[in-house]
Amino acid sequence: MTDPTDGPGILLVPRAAQPRVRWKNDGGWTTELAVRPEGAGEFDWRVSIAEVDADCRFSHFPGIDRSILVLAGPGFDLRVDGEPLAQLRLGDPAHPFSGDRGAACDLVGGPTRDFNVMTRRGRVRHTLTRTRAATLEHRPGLTWLVYVEGGDTLVAGVRATAGDCVILEHVPEDTFPVTLAGDLVLVRLEYL
Structure with missing residues (x-):
């Protein structure tokens, strides 16, 4: 699916x-x-x-x-x-x-x-992590939610500050990889 x-x-x-x-x-x-x-x-x-x-x-x-x-x-x-x-x-x-x-x-x-x-269950699988730096992979069916816990970060050209989140869905291939830095919580959502 x-x-x-x-x-x-x-x-x-x-x-x-x-x-x-x-x-x-x-x-x-x-x-x-x-x-x-x-x-x-x-x-x-x-x-x-x-x-x-x-x-x-x-x-x-x-x-x-x-x-x-x-x-x-x-x-x-x-x-x-x-x-x-x-x-x-x-x-x-x-x-x-x-x-x-x-x-x-x-x-x-x-x-x-x-x-x-x-x-x-049976439709989407997820992982949840806290990090200070990450590179996000890209492929069909994969969505990322980036929550900025502290400071600010640039996510695929979008600036986000503490308390904001950025959702990356169906992002064009040439946008990735996205490299992040800051106090972040990352949610990886994969449709099955």
Whole structure:
């Protein structure tokens, strides 16, 4: 299956344009960076930043593969049904888990902000990493979301500053490779 979106695109999503919405279970708030397809009842992929202010249950997302990465704050212990306890702390790698399972978190010292990626199993596969430098590969069916955590960076000719994200979808061959530097969170999304 290939990526169903049409046309080439390098899209800047400035911090001010990112909507803040309630969690699906109404337990907290998230800032939505991007979702595809937009406006559909069922997404192929969704990227957001959640505000976790208290111990809570996570929303249930059947058929969804998830990854989470602590952006700010002391972090939390993540309890996913049927899995060992995962201790998520600032600076740790992303933690993958299934949206099919019940999940809850216990804060370990105060409010925490985390970066979330969700992809529909069997349609899209993802990876989530934090980095200071990267070169992005290009090939059909591959989308990148670059979130600027701090400073600023130039992404395929588009300047992005702290809190902004840039989405690269169906970018022409001659645009790549794209080399990045800064405090970045990278999401690699591959349609199957």
